[in-house]
Amino acid sequence: MATLSLEVTDWNRSNIAELPDVPSDMMVRDLIEEVEQAMSLPRDTYHLIAGGEKLNRSATLEEAGIESGEELTIAPEVSAGAA
């Protein structure tokens, strides 16, 4: 199992998390939880984006094609509304 060095920024670049030892077989959802914890974000709201695409939470980082040195973005999926 390889380890990846990743940088995750929030959508407006106000926080940047550097994670030097991320197992490549880690599930995307587990990495999201790690970043949420590190950035003190609410749970179950965020996704990771790489190359403009939202990563499948159920895939491993390897399956998602994430390589060491890659910059990921964490951003929420939320709905505004009058309902």
Place this chain on the structure above:
Amino acid sequence: MGNPAYQFVQRVCDRTGTLIAEQAVTDFRPLAEDVAFSGVLGGRLANDGKWGAASVEPFFEEEKLAGVTVRRAGEQKSYPNSVFADQAWAMLLAADGMDDEASAREKVTFTWELQLRLRDPDSQKKRLSAAVTYAPFPFSADTAGALGIEADGRRADIWVSSKLLEELRESAVKNLDRERAHFLTGRLLKEGGRGVVALSGRIAAEIESGSSAVHFGFSPQTFAAARREAERRNDGLTVLAWAHNHPPPCRFDCLGVAPPCASDNVFFSVADRSVHRAGFSAPYAAALVAAKGAGRRADDPEFRAYGWRGGVIVEKDFYTF
């Protein structure tokens, strides 16, 4: 924020004491940012982003958990339990704890509380090593006067250019049958020890997750696209706020009613608050809502502004320039 031996848990119960929803409180970021912002505005912290992570500890009054104290870079502020009220409301809605029929028959009330619980050490995950760095707050070197803002004694945290407000008005009028959203750009100013946003630009939010008369979906790509567009423009403006409209319940038919009815659709809903918390947690971040006001035509929308004050989202005054 570390991984202390305890955690905060929020519980919502009905009036019989039956648990409706329970969840760990994790989103302390608005409070951590508020502490740093206060320190920077007060001149006690340099605006260099080197504030480190915040620690969150409970404080008690009469042996009851009364709130949290947030410490960061030598600064500290205490926040009462009530700063988590929005989350309780969101939990209640997510748990489908509101019964509309029952609510119509009688006043249904719920209670919520914050609890402090020890973590089970065996259940604690080994966390990855993560170093978080923070960007300085994006203060502009401009002054309000240089931007054409004539305060004339008016103290407001939010100023909107007349041109931008007109564009938002047009967008709301064109979209009486669906919600549209915009990222608002502008300059963050330091005025008299306060953070003031002067909004003058907009980036239409891409509709990735759908839009209807009662919702606008922000996908992660919506946020990422707004960031890319702001960076592409490179016009010295920063995304500081967002805006959206609430169409009237009778959509375009509203325009055929005379005189205008008393319905008022200008409010910041629980969902809107969730968007603000998740995407706009910076202490200066503002939000505008455009919608039909009471006694006004839908094509003459009213605007209200919202933003953070002491870790809580509140309605705020705004003026145009």
